[in-house]
Amino acid sequence: MSRILEHIGNRVLMGIFQAFYAAGYFWEILVETGRFIRRRQFGYGYRVLLMQILFTGVEALGVIAIISLALGVVIIVQGSSILPQFGQGKLVYAILITIITRELGPILTAFIIIARSGTAIATELGNAIVSHEIEAYVSFGINPIAYLIVPRFLGVTISLVLLNLYFNLFGLLGSFLVTQFIYPLQMQEYLFNLLNTLKTQDVLSSLVKSISFGVIISTTATYYGFKVERSTTEIPQVAIKAVGRSFIFCILADAVITLVYYV
Amino acid sequence: MFEEEKSITLKDVSLFGGNTKILDSISVTFPLHQCTVVMGFSGSGRSSLLKVAAGILVPDEGVVHVQGKPLSKMSEKELLTFRSRSGFAFQDAALWSNLTVYQNLLLPLQFHRRKTPIEQLDQKIRRILSEFDFQDDPQFRPAQLSAGERKLVSLLRALVLEPSILFLDEPTSFLDNVTVERILRALKTLKQEGKTLIIATHSPELTSQLADRLVVLKGGRIIEQGLFKEVVRSKNPEVIEVISEVLSEAAVYDTDILELLQDSSNTE
Amino acid sequence: MKFKIRFASQIVGIFVIVGVLFLATVLVLMGINQRWFAKNYYFKSRFFSANGLSVGMPITFKGFTIGKITKLSLTPENAVEVDFYIQDTFYPKVYENSVLQLQSNPLGLGGGLVFHQGKKPTEPLPENSYIPSLDTLEGKSLVMEKLVEIPKTEDAVTRLLGEIDPILENLNKVLVSVHTLLGTVTTSLEGRGSSPLAGTLRQSEKITEQIALTTKSLNQSIDQLMANATGITTDLADITHNLKEGTEVLRDPTGLVQKLLDPKGSLATFFDDNNRLFDQIEGILKQVHANLAELQQFTSFLNTTQPRVLGALEEGRQAIRKGQDVLEGLRNNPFLRGGIAPKQPIPTTQQGYRMEEVSP
Numbered sequence: 001m002s003r004i005l006e007h008i009g010n011r012v013l014m015g016i017f018q019a020f021y022a023a024g025y026f027w028e029i030l031v032e033t034g035r036f037i038r039r040r041q042f043g044y045g046y047r048v049l050l051m052q053i054l055f056t057g058v059e060a061l062g063v064i065a066i067i068s069l070a071l072g073v074v075i076i077v078q079g080s081s082i083l084p085q086f087g088q089g090k091l092v093y094a095i096l097i098t099i100i101t102r103e104l105g106p107i108l109t110a111f112i113i114i115a116r117s118g119t120a121i122a123t124e125l126g127n128a129i130v131s132h133e134i135e136a137y138v139s140f141g142i143n144p145i146a147y148l149i150v151p152r153f154l155g156v157t158i159s160l161v162l163l164n165l166y167f168n169l170f171g172l173l174g175s176f177l178v179t180q181f182i183y184p185l186q187m188q189e190y191l192f193n194l195l196n197t198l199k200t201q202d203v204l205s206s207l208v209k210s211i212s213f214g215v216i217i218s219t220t221a222t223y224y225g226f227k228v229e230r231s232t233t234e235i236p237q238v239a240i241k242a243v244g245r246s247f248i249f250c251i252l253a254d255a256v257i258t259l260v261y262y263v
Numbered sequence: 264m265f266e267e268e269k270s271i272t273l274k275d276v277s278l279f280g281g282n283t284k285i286l287d288s289i290s291v292t293f294p295l296h297q298c299t300v301v302m303g304f305s306g307s308g309r310s311s312l313l314k315v316a317a318g319i320l321v322p323d324e325g326v327v328h329v330q331g332k333p334l335s336k337m338s339e340k341e342l343l344t345f346r347s348r349s350g351f352a353f354q355d356a357a358l359w360s361n362l363t364v365y366q367n368l369l370l371p372l373q374f375h376r377r378k379t380p381i382e383q384l385d386q387k388i389r390r391i392l393s394e395f396d397f398q399d400d401p402q403f404r405p406a407q408l409s410a411g412e413r414k415l416v417s418l419l420r421a422l423v424l425e426p427s428i429l430f431l432d433e434p435t436s437f438l439d440n441v442t443v444e445r446i447l448r449a450l451k452t453l454k455q456e457g458k459t460l461i462i463a464t465h466s467p468e469l470t471s472q473l474a475d476r477l478v479v480l481k482g483g484r485i486i487e488q489g490l491f492k493e494v495v496r497s498k499n500p501e502v503i504e505v506i507s508e509v510l511s512e513a514a515v516y517d518t519d520i521l522e523l524l525q526d527s528s529n530t531e
Numbered sequence: 532m533k534f535k536i537r538f539a540s541q542i543v544g545i546f547v548i549v550g551v552l553f554l555a556t557v558l559v560l561m562g563i564n565q566r567w568f569a570k571n572y573y574f575k576s577r578f579f580s581a582n583g584l585s586v587g588m589p590i591t592f593k594g595f596t597i598g599k600i601t602k603l604s605l606t607p608e609n610a611v612e613v614d615f616y617i618q619d620t621f622y623p624k625v626y627e628n629s630v631l632q633l634q635s636n637p638l639g640l641g642g643g644l645v646f647h648q649g650k651k652p653t654e655p656l657p658e659n660s661y662i663p664s665l666d667t668l669e670g671k672s673l674v675m676e677k678l679v680e681i682p683k684t685e686d687a688v689t690r691l692l693g694e695i696d697p698i699l700e701n702l703n704k705v706l707v708s709v710h711t712l713l714g715t716v717t718t719s720l721e722g723r724g725s726s727p728l729a730g731t732l733r734q735s736e737k738i739t740e741q742i743a744l745t746t747k748s749l750n751q752s753i754d755q756l757m758a759n760a761t762g763i764t765t766d767l768a769d770i771t772h773n774l775k776e777g778t779e780v781l782r783d784p785t786g787l788v789q790k791l792l793d794p795k796g797s798l799a800t801f802f803d804d805n806n807r808l809f810d811q812i813e814g815i816l817k818q819v820h821a822n823l824a825e826l827q828q829f830t831s832f833l834n835t836t837q838p839r840v841l842g843a844l845e846e847g848r849q850a851i852r853k854g855q856d857v858l859e860g861l862r863n864n865p866f867l868r869g870g871i872a873p874k875q876p877i878p879t880t881q882q883g884y885r886m887e888e889v890s891p
Contacts, residue, residue, distance in 0.1 A: 044370055053543045054535065061546070124361075132357035138319045140371045140424075141346025162550035169553050195557075195564040203558065229280075 025226075026219055029153055032146040036154070045147050052155025056117040057162050063112055065174070068100065068167040072175020075099060077183050093197040100171035101202050106209035107254050109163040110217060113156065114246045118221040121152055122242035125225025126235035134226075149222045156221075157214030164210035205261040212257065213250050220246045268331045270294045271316055271428070271461075276325030278311055278483075285311045287483040288325065295330070295428070298460040298473045300491070302509050303480030309463035310354055310432050312480065316461060317351050317430045318342070347375045350421030354432040354463075356413035358405035364416050365401040368392075368423050375424055391419055395445060410437045418446065428459040435466050447472060465509040479505050571616035572658050573601070576631050578611040579666035583633055584644070590615055590631070592646040597621035600644070613664075617646075627653045628678040631664040649679050743822075 036045060079092030125148065128134050137144045176190055224242035228234045271293040278286040285308050293299045293316060301309050314320040315327060318334045327334045329345055337345065358367050365388060372384045392401060395415060405413055418434055434450075435443045443466075450473055454460060462469060470477070470491075477494040479487040479502050487494050487502040495506060535542065562568055578584060581603050589596040598621065602614035617625055628649030656662070663669035665681070673679045 044373060050539050050543055051536075053546065054539050058535075058542055058546050127360070131360065132353050132355060133359050135314065135319045136351070136353060136357040136359065136420075139317060139346065139349070139351035139421075139430075140374060141343045142370070142374055158547070162547060165550040165554050168557075169550075191560075192564070195560050198557070198561055199565075200561070203554075203561070 022223060025223055028145050029149055029219060029222075032143065032150045033153060036146060036150045045151050048147065048151035049155050052117075052152050053159050053162075055120070056113060056156050057159030060109075060112055060116055060159070060163060061166060063116075064109055064163050064167050065170045067108060067112075068105070068169075068171035069174045069178060071104065072096065072100060072171040073178050073182075076175055076179045076185070080183060080185065090193060090197075093193045096172060096194065097197055097202055101168055101198065101206050103254075103258075105164050105167040105171065106160075106206055106213055107250065109160055109167050109210065110213035110250045111247070113160055113163070113214075114217055114221075114243055114250070117156060117159075118217050118242050118246050119239045121156070121218070121221040122225040122239040123235055125222060126228035126238055127232070129226065129228045130230060130232050130235070149218075152222060153215070153218040156218035157211060160214035160217070161207060161210045164206060168206070201261060205257060208261075209254060209257050212253050216249045216253055217246045220249060269296075270328075270330070271459075272328040273312075273316060273322075274326050274328070276315055276322040276327065278308075278315060278320060279323050284483050286315065286322070289483075289485050290325075291316075291478055291485055291488055293459065293461050294476070295459045296457045297475040298454050298462065299476040299478060300470045300474040301461070301463040301478045301480060302465065302470070303463075303505060304509065307480040308483040309480055312478075313351075313430045313432050313461060313463050317349060318345065319351065347424055348426050349428040349430065350424060350426035351430040352414075352418045352421040352432060352434055354436075356405065356410075356417040358413055358416055358420070360405050363402045363404055364397075364399070364408070367405070367416060368401075368420055371420065371424055387423070391423060395419060395442075395449070411439060411442060414438055415442060415446075422449075426458070429453065429461065431460065431462045431464070433464055434462065435464065435469060443468070481505055566618060570619045571598070572619065572622045572625070572655075573614065573616045574625070574656070574658070574660060574662050576613045576615065576662050576664050577606075577667050578613055578633065578664050581605075581611045584611070584613065588644055590617070590644045590646050592621065592624065592648065595621070597624070597646060623655050624648055625655045625662070626651065627656060628673050629656070629662055630670045630673055630679050630681075631662055632670075632681065633664070633666070647679050647681055649673075650677070 075096050076092065079095055080089065083089050083091050083095075125134075128148070134144050134148075137147065172194060176185070176187070179185065221242045224238040224245070227238050227241075273289055273291045276286055276289045277284060289312065291312070301312060303309050311320060315322050318327065318329070321335070329337075332341070334342070334345075358364075359370070362370065368388045368391070369384060372379070372387065376384065388401070395418075397412070397415065397419070399408060399412060405416070408416065414434070414437055418431070421429060421431070431450075435446060438446070447468060450460065450462075450469070454473060460473065462473065464470060474491040476489065477487070477491045478485060479494060479497075481501060486505070487497050487499055494502065497503065584600065584603055586600050586603060588600045590598040590600070598615055598617040600613055600615045602612075604612045604614075606612050613631075626649035628651070630647050630649075632645045632647060634643060634645050663673065665671060665674070674681055
């Protein structure tokens with residue numbers, strides 16, 4: 001009995017310790033990010049940031065475009081054929097904005113980024129630890145958080161925000177153009193109604209969501225990447241953990257932000 | 264004993280890896296401007312000792328003093344100065360795999376010599392590459408190099424900042440004899456220039472030709488440390504065992520050391 | 532080096548700029564569309580109760596949204612103070628003596644806060660001034676002094692219901708006049724009229740005119756007739772019956788001749804005036820005949836249109852029933868969050884005045 005209690009106690013203590021550790025890690029990232037932005041670092045950090053946006057943002061653009069286009073077309077076609085039957089034809093705009101701008105835009109881009117870059121980042125960092133590359137940075141006084149994590153943190157967050165914007169661009173406008181072939185709508189009417197339905201709140205919550213998802217994904221992926229200690233077998237394990245945790249945290253954050261904004 | 268101001272000193276340093284003690288309350292002094300060779304079986308904690316001394320690993324217990332100042336209490340600026348004055352060549356090269364050989368050498372220079380124009384840095388890299396006769400394309404990635412070349416680049420990277428303290432973890436393993444010769448010559452020059460060398464190796468050549476002092480490790484503990492000549496004459500059977508075993512592990516025997524060992528056993 | 536890596540900066544630059552431009556464009560368009568940058572003019576008003584009022588509720592003028600409620604508060608005197616704004620484009624319409632009215636309608640749809648412009652065009656009221664509502668004495672007195680006009684409130688259904696009544700009335704009138712006309716025709720033709728033949732003939736001339744008039748008015752109102760009630764059918768049957776009777780009597784030559792000759796009793800007079808009277812009578816009779824034929828045609832037209840009228844009425848009824856269904860559907864519609872708020876019936880100004888006259 002006492003052993004069970006001890007076990008539970010240890011687990012709880014470990015959990016608390018880990019939470020504090022993760023919080024400290026996050027704080028460190030924020031501090032270094034502040035420095036990264038404030039003072040002009042030498043070129044290497046910017047190069048990493050650039051590459052991160054290239055890999056996370058630009059390369060995911062195709063997937064995002066296809067998904068958002070298809071989604072937008074489905075909503076417009078379904079909405080404009082079913083909704084007018086209830087005399088709620090205008091609801092299609094509200095549905096478009098709810099689904100594309102407010103909900104699926106941020107969360108789907110986040111999921112795609114988790115699958116693409118979350119694993120990549122965790123694996124890359126895990127490998128760097130196993131091959132002592134991190135120690136090599138330290139030996140030169142190059143802070144791995146400042147030069148490895150911050151560019152990834154910023155890169156993923158910026159990419160996510162931008163991809164979310166592109167998701168909206170394709171989902172709201174691209175899908176409209178595609179729909180023209182199937183179910184013609186008036187361009188002016190469509191844009192006018194869309195812009196009237198779109199509220200600052202929607203735009204803001206969408207941006208807040210994608211920023212927080214970017215923060216969550218990059219922090220989680222790098223955190224678990226750094227959890228590798230010495231063997232390569234740990235790398236796939238941390239990658240899976242990074243993905244799983246990122247999903248959970250993103251969905252929780254999504255719920256919280258939605259509640260904060262719309263309740 | 265050496266003055267603390269003129270040495271890197273470890274006091275009661277312990278390092279844990281999970282539940283095992285990698286380093287067990289080690290107290291050791293690496294005097295500046297001298298060459299110290301750390302010896303021991305594989306897995307005796309040599310690499311860890313070097314990393315702790317270089318401030319790469321933070322010990323779980325104990326303190327590391329660099330010229331009298333504890334590493335843990337150094338300001339960021341002081342720490343950065345220490346880093347720029349020290350170079351570390353890793354046992355497994357630890358080159359940055361997503362950078363080219365050239366970029367691997369450029370990055371520390373860019374970081375520490377931000378105001379130097381890029382042309383000068385470029386010249387420096389080219390000079391050091393030709394000095395050590397690096398044959399391959401510097402635009403190659405580490406994965407495209409052989410193990411020996413990687414070790415060479417790792418050493419070059421440690422040297423590129425012209426540090427006054429060098430930590431070398433097995434600098435000559437995997438390398439062909441020509442390259443070893445070249446490195447040995449370079450290290451001798453560095454020693455003559457008064458640089459501090461701390462080398463973990465089981466190469467009898469390096470040991471006999473460079474070592475001023477010897478530290479013998481076994482199972483994460485120091486069993487002997489002191490002047491090279493004194494240590495090799497140690498009567499401690501453990502020390503004799505380590506020295507002879509480590510040296511016999513090496514492919515090339517160095518007569519000097521063997522003689523010395525024989526000497527020590529004769530005097531017994 | 533790969534194209535992507537070599538031109539990484541350019542690619543990323545385009546990627547970032549397009550994204551940011553899109554966001555900026557959307558924000559600017561939203562701003563223009565939702566008037567972020569336009570000036571609003573703020574005013575105050577008072578209402579008896581906050582029932583049916585809410586923050587953000589639009590204020591309309593002739594169906595245009597011209598402003599919104601920004602704040603509702605309860606004063607120490609338990610009046611409801613309403614802060615609202617009028618958009619800059621509509622600000623010049625805020626004349627003196629303008630009032631606000633909270634409209635509702637029996638079906639619980641539409642309605643809203645309506646702005647009524649003062650009758651006399653003036654400079655717009657200064658900002659933060661007080662615009663009374665019809666709940667207040669000031670508002671009511673403005674209406675009484677005819678400084679502001681409150682148009683009749685209508686919604687689609689009320690209008691529909693309102694339009695049916697006059698049509699029914701119209702139809703009744705027409706039917707009554709047709710009925711009396713036919714009665715007169717019948718009696719005169721039967722010879723039961725007190726007037727002599729000439730009078731009868733004169734009368735029949737008048738009748739012809741009247742028939743023509745009625746036909747015209749009937750033609751005019753036939754469109755409206757389409758919308759009406761089942762009771763007409765029996766009336767129409769009556770009319771038809773009467774017409775038939777009249778026509779038969781008219782067609783019987785012996786009866787007619789007898790009746791024509793009997794009052795004077797002298798056939799000689801008939802032949803003495805060189806057939807003049809006869810010709811005249813014949814002409815009149817021909818005309819009557821023609822008119823009657825026309826009337827018959829019209830009657831048969833009415834007969835044929837009867838099912839159509841019925842059909843139209845049935846359709847109308849069905850439409851109203853469907854409308855009810857739709858309204859019920861709307862009430863139960865999950866999309867209309869919170870359903871339709873029960874509307875406070877607003878007493879008309881006259882009632883209000885009477886009540887106020889009584890209350891003190």
